[in-house]
Amino acid sequence: MSALLQPKKNYRCVQALQPVYPGGPFVFSSDGSFIACACGETINTVDSADFSIKGTIEGNNEAVTALTLSPNDQLLFSAGHSRQIRVWNLSTLKCERSWKGHDGPVMAMACHASGGLLATAGAEE
Known part of the structure:
Protein backbone atom coordinates (compact mmCIF):
# COMPACT_ATOMS: atom_id res chain seq x y z
CA MET A 1 0.00 0.00 0.00
CA SER A 2 1.35 3.46 -0.90
CA ALA A 3 1.97 6.18 1.65
CA LEU A 4 -0.61 8.94 2.01
CA LEU A 5 0.32 12.26 0.43
CA GLN A 6 0.67 15.10 2.91
CA PRO A 7 -0.60 18.57 2.02
CA LYS A 8 1.99 21.20 1.27
CA LYS A 9 2.70 23.52 4.23
CA ASN A 10 5.05 26.14 2.84
CA TYR A 11 2.95 28.25 0.47
CA ARG A 12 4.20 31.65 -0.61
CA CYS A 13 1.77 34.44 -1.50
CA VAL A 14 2.71 35.87 -4.89
CA GLN A 15 -0.16 38.32 -5.28
CA ALA A 16 -3.16 38.98 -3.09
CA LEU A 17 -6.33 40.42 -4.57
CA GLN A 18 -8.52 42.66 -2.48
CA PRO A 19 -12.25 41.98 -2.70
CA VAL A 20 -13.75 44.41 -5.20
CA TYR A 21 -17.15 42.99 -6.09
CA PRO A 22 -19.73 41.65 -3.64
CA GLY A 23 -22.39 41.24 -6.34
CA GLY A 24 -24.74 43.70 -8.01
CA PRO A 25 -24.70 45.88 -11.13
CA PHE A 26 -21.50 46.02 -13.19
CA VAL A 27 -20.40 47.17 -16.64
CA PHE A 28 -17.28 46.53 -18.76
CA SER A 29 -15.51 49.35 -20.60
CA SER A 30 -15.77 49.23 -24.40
CA ASP A 31 -12.15 48.04 -24.74
CA GLY A 32 -12.36 45.69 -21.76
CA SER A 33 -9.60 47.49 -19.86
CA PHE A 34 -11.69 48.15 -16.75
CA ILE A 35 -14.89 47.18 -15.01
CA ALA A 36 -17.19 49.48 -13.03
CA CYS A 37 -19.03 47.61 -10.29
CA ALA A 38 -21.45 48.67 -7.60
CA CYS A 39 -20.47 47.80 -4.06
CA GLY A 40 -23.43 48.93 -1.99
CA GLU A 41 -23.38 52.73 -1.98
CA THR A 42 -19.98 52.99 -3.67
CA ILE A 43 -18.80 52.21 -7.19
CA ASN A 44 -15.33 50.81 -7.88
CA THR A 45 -13.52 51.00 -11.19
CA VAL A 46 -11.30 47.94 -11.41
CA ASP A 47 -8.39 47.28 -13.78
CA SER A 48 -9.17 44.15 -15.82
CA ALA A 49 -5.51 43.09 -16.08
CA ASP A 50 -4.55 42.92 -12.41
CA PHE A 51 -7.90 43.52 -10.64
CA SER A 52 -6.56 46.54 -8.75
CA ILE A 53 -9.01 49.28 -7.85
CA LYS A 54 -8.37 52.28 -10.14
CA GLY A 55 -10.87 54.54 -8.43
CA THR A 56 -13.77 54.65 -6.00
CA ILE A 57 -16.87 56.77 -6.47
CA GLU A 58 -18.68 57.72 -3.29
CA GLY A 59 -21.72 59.92 -3.05
CA ASN A 60 -24.60 57.58 -3.73
CA SER A 70 -20.89 56.39 -22.23
CA PRO A 71 -19.55 55.09 -25.57
CA ASN A 72 -16.16 56.79 -24.96
CA ASP A 73 -15.95 55.35 -21.41
CA GLN A 74 -15.46 58.82 -19.92
CA LEU A 75 -18.84 59.06 -18.17
CA LEU A 76 -20.50 56.56 -15.87
CA PHE A 77 -24.25 56.64 -15.24
CA SER A 78 -25.59 55.23 -11.97
CA ALA A 79 -29.08 54.87 -10.52
CA GLY A 80 -30.74 53.62 -7.37
CA HIS A 81 -34.04 52.96 -5.61
CA SER A 82 -34.62 56.68 -4.98
CA ARG A 83 -35.08 57.19 -8.76
CA GLN A 84 -31.99 59.42 -8.80
CA ILE A 85 -29.79 59.08 -11.91
CA ARG A 86 -26.24 60.43 -11.62
CA VAL A 87 -23.58 61.18 -14.25
CA TRP A 88 -20.01 60.63 -13.00
CA ASN A 89 -16.87 61.91 -14.71
CA LEU A 90 -14.40 59.02 -14.51
CA SER A 91 -11.38 61.34 -14.78
CA THR A 92 -12.33 63.32 -11.67
CA LEU A 93 -14.67 60.78 -9.99
CA LYS A 94 -17.11 63.67 -9.42
CA CYS A 95 -20.84 63.84 -10.09
CA GLU A 96 -21.49 66.21 -13.00
CA ARG A 97 -25.27 66.02 -13.07
CA SER A 98 -28.21 64.25 -11.45
CA TRP A 99 -31.96 64.05 -11.96
CA LYS A 100 -35.03 61.96 -11.19
CA GLY A 101 -36.96 60.54 -14.11
CA HIS A 102 -39.14 57.66 -12.91
CA ASP A 103 -41.95 57.04 -10.45
CA GLY A 104 -40.21 53.88 -9.21
CA PRO A 105 -36.66 52.58 -8.80
CA VAL A 106 -34.41 52.64 -11.88
CA MET A 107 -33.50 49.04 -12.65
CA ALA A 108 -31.62 49.22 -15.98
CA MET A 109 -29.89 51.74 -18.25
CA ALA A 110 -28.20 51.77 -21.65
CA CYS A 111 -26.38 54.53 -23.50
CA HIS A 112 -26.82 54.88 -27.28
CA ALA A 113 -23.66 54.47 -29.37
CA SER A 114 -23.83 58.18 -30.34
CA GLY A 115 -23.64 59.15 -26.67
CA GLY A 116 -26.62 61.45 -27.11
CA LEU A 117 -29.31 59.23 -25.60
CA LEU A 118 -29.62 57.44 -22.28
CA ALA A 119 -32.45 54.91 -22.01
CA THR A 120 -33.62 53.96 -18.53
CA ALA A 121 -36.07 51.35 -17.24
CA GLY A 122 -37.93 51.88 -14.00
CA ALA A 123 -40.05 49.66 -11.81
CA GLU A 124 -43.16 51.84 -11.93
CA GLU A 125 -46.30 50.63 -10.21
Whole structure:
Protein backbone atom coordinates (compact mmCIF):
# COMPACT_ATOMS: atom_id res chain seq x y z
CA MET A 1 0.00 0.00 0.00
CA SER A 2 1.35 3.46 -0.90
CA ALA A 3 1.97 6.18 1.65
CA LEU A 4 -0.61 8.94 2.01
CA LEU A 5 0.32 12.26 0.43
CA GLN A 6 0.67 15.10 2.91
CA PRO A 7 -0.60 18.57 2.02
CA LYS A 8 1.99 21.20 1.27
CA LYS A 9 2.70 23.52 4.23
CA ASN A 10 5.05 26.14 2.84
CA TYR A 11 2.95 28.25 0.47
CA ARG A 12 4.20 31.65 -0.61
CA CYS A 13 1.77 34.44 -1.50
CA VAL A 14 2.71 35.87 -4.89
CA GLN A 15 -0.16 38.32 -5.28
CA ALA A 16 -3.16 38.98 -3.09
CA LEU A 17 -6.33 40.42 -4.57
CA GLN A 18 -8.52 42.66 -2.48
CA PRO A 19 -12.25 41.98 -2.70
CA VAL A 20 -13.75 44.41 -5.20
CA TYR A 21 -17.15 42.99 -6.09
CA PRO A 22 -19.73 41.65 -3.64
CA GLY A 23 -22.39 41.24 -6.34
CA GLY A 24 -24.74 43.70 -8.01
CA PRO A 25 -24.70 45.88 -11.13
CA PHE A 26 -21.50 46.02 -13.19
CA VAL A 27 -20.40 47.17 -16.64
CA PHE A 28 -17.28 46.53 -18.76
CA SER A 29 -15.51 49.35 -20.60
CA SER A 30 -15.77 49.23 -24.40
CA ASP A 31 -12.15 48.04 -24.74
CA GLY A 32 -12.36 45.69 -21.76
CA SER A 33 -9.60 47.49 -19.86
CA PHE A 34 -11.69 48.15 -16.75
CA ILE A 35 -14.89 47.18 -15.01
CA ALA A 36 -17.19 49.48 -13.03
CA CYS A 37 -19.03 47.61 -10.29
CA ALA A 38 -21.45 48.67 -7.60
CA CYS A 39 -20.47 47.80 -4.06
CA GLY A 40 -23.43 48.93 -1.99
CA GLU A 41 -23.38 52.73 -1.98
CA THR A 42 -19.98 52.99 -3.67
CA ILE A 43 -18.80 52.21 -7.19
CA ASN A 44 -15.33 50.81 -7.88
CA THR A 45 -13.52 51.00 -11.19
CA VAL A 46 -11.30 47.94 -11.41
CA ASP A 47 -8.39 47.28 -13.78
CA SER A 48 -9.17 44.15 -15.82
CA ALA A 49 -5.51 43.09 -16.08
CA ASP A 50 -4.55 42.92 -12.41
CA PHE A 51 -7.90 43.52 -10.64
CA SER A 52 -6.56 46.54 -8.75
CA ILE A 53 -9.01 49.28 -7.85
CA LYS A 54 -8.37 52.28 -10.14
CA GLY A 55 -10.87 54.54 -8.43
CA THR A 56 -13.77 54.65 -6.00
CA ILE A 57 -16.87 56.77 -6.47
CA GLU A 58 -18.68 57.72 -3.29
CA GLY A 59 -21.72 59.92 -3.05
CA ASN A 60 -24.60 57.58 -3.73
CA ASN A 61 -26.72 57.70 -0.61
CA GLU A 62 -28.24 54.31 -1.39
CA ALA A 63 -27.45 50.99 -3.00
CA VAL A 64 -26.80 51.27 -6.75
CA THR A 65 -29.31 49.36 -8.90
CA ALA A 66 -28.06 50.11 -12.44
CA LEU A 67 -24.85 51.18 -14.21
CA THR A 68 -23.85 52.00 -17.76
CA LEU A 69 -20.96 53.77 -19.49
CA SER A 70 -20.89 56.39 -22.23
CA PRO A 71 -19.55 55.09 -25.57
CA ASN A 72 -16.16 56.79 -24.96
CA ASP A 73 -15.95 55.35 -21.41
CA GLN A 74 -15.46 58.82 -19.92
CA LEU A 75 -18.84 59.06 -18.17
CA LEU A 76 -20.50 56.56 -15.87
CA PHE A 77 -24.25 56.64 -15.24
CA SER A 78 -25.59 55.23 -11.97
CA ALA A 79 -29.08 54.87 -10.52
CA GLY A 80 -30.74 53.62 -7.37
CA HIS A 81 -34.04 52.96 -5.61
CA SER A 82 -34.62 56.68 -4.98
CA ARG A 83 -35.08 57.19 -8.76
CA GLN A 84 -31.99 59.42 -8.80
CA ILE A 85 -29.79 59.08 -11.91
CA ARG A 86 -26.24 60.43 -11.62
CA VAL A 87 -23.58 61.18 -14.25
CA TRP A 88 -20.01 60.63 -13.00
CA ASN A 89 -16.87 61.91 -14.71
CA LEU A 90 -14.40 59.02 -14.51
CA SER A 91 -11.38 61.34 -14.78
CA THR A 92 -12.33 63.32 -11.67
CA LEU A 93 -14.67 60.78 -9.99
CA LYS A 94 -17.11 63.67 -9.42
CA CYS A 95 -20.84 63.84 -10.09
CA GLU A 96 -21.49 66.21 -13.00
CA ARG A 97 -25.27 66.02 -13.07
CA SER A 98 -28.21 64.25 -11.45
CA TRP A 99 -31.96 64.05 -11.96
CA LYS A 100 -35.03 61.96 -11.19
CA GLY A 101 -36.96 60.54 -14.11
CA HIS A 102 -39.14 57.66 -12.91
CA ASP A 103 -41.95 57.04 -10.45
CA GLY A 104 -40.21 53.88 -9.21
CA PRO A 105 -36.66 52.58 -8.80
CA VAL A 106 -34.41 52.64 -11.88
CA MET A 107 -33.50 49.04 -12.65
CA ALA A 108 -31.62 49.22 -15.98
CA MET A 109 -29.89 51.74 -18.25
CA ALA A 110 -28.20 51.77 -21.65
CA CYS A 111 -26.38 54.53 -23.50
CA HIS A 112 -26.82 54.88 -27.28
CA ALA A 113 -23.66 54.47 -29.37
CA SER A 114 -23.83 58.18 -30.34
CA GLY A 115 -23.64 59.15 -26.67
CA GLY A 116 -26.62 61.45 -27.11
CA LEU A 117 -29.31 59.23 -25.60
CA LEU A 118 -29.62 57.44 -22.28
CA ALA A 119 -32.45 54.91 -22.01
CA THR A 120 -33.62 53.96 -18.53
CA ALA A 121 -36.07 51.35 -17.24
CA GLY A 122 -37.93 51.88 -14.00
CA ALA A 123 -40.05 49.66 -11.81
CA GLU A 124 -43.16 51.84 -11.93
CA GLU A 125 -46.30 50.63 -10.21
